[in-house]
Amino acid sequence: MGTFKLGKLTLRSLFSKPATVRYPYEKRDFEKLFPQLRGHVVNDIDTCILCGMCQRACPVGAITVDRKGGDWTIDPYRCIQCASCTHECPKDCLSMDVHTTEPTCELHVITMHKEVAAKPAAKAAGAKAAGADKAAAKPKRELTPEQQARVEAAKKAAAAKKAAKAAEAGGDAPEAAPVASAASPADDERAKKMEEKLANMDPEKAAKVRAALAAKAAKDAAK
Numbered sequence: 745m746g747t748f749k750l751g752k753l754t755l756r757s758l759f760s761k762p763a764t765v766r767y768p769y770e771k772r773d774f775e776k777l778f779p780q781l782r783g784h785v786v787n788d789i790d791t792c793i794l795c796g797m798c799q800r801a802c803p804v805g806a807i808t809v810d811r812k813g814g815d816w817t818i819d820p821y822r823c824i825q826c827a828s829c830t831h832e833c834p835k836d837c838l839s840m841d842v843h844t845t846e847p848t849c850e851l852h853v854i855t856m857h858k859e860v861a862a863k864p865a866a867k868a869a870g871a872k873a874a875g876a877d878k879a880a881a882k883p884k885r886e887l888t889p890e891q892q893a894r895v896e897a898a899k900k901a902a903a904a905k906k907a908a909k910a911a912e913a914g915g916d917a918p919e920a921a922p923v924a925s926a927a928s929p930a931d932d933e934r935a936k937k938m939e940e941k942l943a944n945m946d947p948e949k950a951a952k953v954r955a956a957l958a959a960k961a962a963k964d965a966a967k
């Protein structure tokens with residue numbers, strides 16, 4: 745049985761084409777035979793925007809991107825053909841060619857150059873000036889009387905708070921401010937009574953009460 749099989753193989757080999765090729769005189773059609781082969785990285789420099797994503801993606805640091813100088817460089821003998829750069833490129837300008845890098849006695853890098861338009865300084869300055877002009881030309885927002893009243897009330901409240909804090913800190917007692925202005929005879933009466941009470945109070949405590957009352961009045965006015 746074994747002899748029969750061996751004989752069949754021998755006879756087939758005698759009349760069929762050899763499995764090998766006479767390299768380097770003959771070369772295989774890589775594109776057809778191994779379309780998925782990762783031979784080396786190719787960059788379509790016209791599409792490249794020199795963003796540097798490929799440089800960041802390369803695990804072995806085979807790619808260098810000089811954005812200012814407009815140079816894209818690859819060291820083909822450092823590249824391990826992982827194809828990470830081709831996946832990361834936002835412009836899809838990187839691809840893997842099926843042909844491997846030619847053997848060499850001297851290592852070298854491949855640099856591709858692209859003209860980068862210099863940012864005109866005058867243009868940048870003009871844009872800055874235009875921005876400044878725009879800001880200056882922006883009309884100041886006018887407040888409505890209601891908003892104005894609210895702002896005034898907030899200012900008064902802040903001043904009262906500040907005075908209360910100063911009194912708390914034990915500094916000079918703020919000048920006694922009149923208790924909230926009376927709007928009606930009843931209010932007037934109430935204010936008078938309060939003034940009397942405050943006059944009999946400890947000055948420090950009285951200052952605090954005055955400040956609290958002023959703040960409350962300002963808050964009410966804002967409403």
Ligand code: SF4
Binds near residue numbers: 787791797833834838
């Ligand atoms: S990622 Fe693509 S576009 Fe960006 S520098 Fe590399 S090759 Fe150029």
Ligand code: SF4
Binds near residue numbers: 805
């Ligand atoms: S194929 Fe891999 S190793 Fe080669 S340059 Fe791209 S990221 Fe780097």
